[in-house]
Amino acid sequence: GESVGLHLPTLSVQEGDNSIINCAYSNSASDYFIWYKQESGKGPQFIIDIRSNMDKRQGQRVTVLLNKTVKHLSLQIAATQPGDSAVYFCAETLLADSWGKLQFGAGTQVVVTP
Amino acid sequence: DTGVSQDPRHKITKRGQNVTFRCDPISEHNRLYWYRQTLGQGPEFLTYFQNEAQLEKSRLLSDRFSAERPKGSFSTLEIQRTEQGDSAMYLCASSFRAGSEKLFFGSGTQLSVL
DSSP states (O other), rough: OOOOEESSSSEEEEESOOEEEEEEEEOTTOOOOEEEETTSOOOOOEEEEEEEOOOEEESSEEEEEETTTTTTTEEESSOOOOOGGGEEEEEEEEETOOOOOOOOOOEEEEEEEO | SOOOEESSSEEOOTTTTTTTEEEETTTTOEEEEEEEOOTTTTOOOEEEETTTTTEOOTSSSSTTOOOOOOOOOOOOEOOOOOOOGGGGEEEEESSTTOOOOOOOOOOOEEEEEO
């Protein structure tokens, strides 16, 4: 079946550097994508979303890039901080069918080192 | 704290016992979702409610799983005759309106079946 996946299970980044987390999706019909951050013992926390009619969206210290041609999504975190250490999930859905049924990938563990 | 609240945070039970979890969504949110998350994986959709109506339950894992939202506010998820494979984190999420996929998650209930 079609699924969302991540290229790197663990990403180690030095404090102050930029982080890039990648996600491949295989459902070409998906038209809405979300990044969530999950800290240990907590539920996923919304970071940023993007619709398929866009290829870039910026938030506070975060940027999401969408490349529909190769079905690739990335999350860039600028000036990574210790508080950014968490598991990051991308999720996809088809808005026409959607009512909150998100398809999540397996996650990338980001470890920020001093 | 006005976020999504789940109770209990942890539940240890013996195989064959029934368990019930509670979720209190953000008060103005009319949609409520249940997800399940196993270690190292992204959340997996189970079911959702719009107000008191359960509009999708085909993803509930078996007939041992059931969910209710009797008054359109809090919800309960029950697992009957628990099995070791039911051990997981059970997450509740809520959203404000139809077409909004920006889900707000609770911290989850960690179930361990011995």
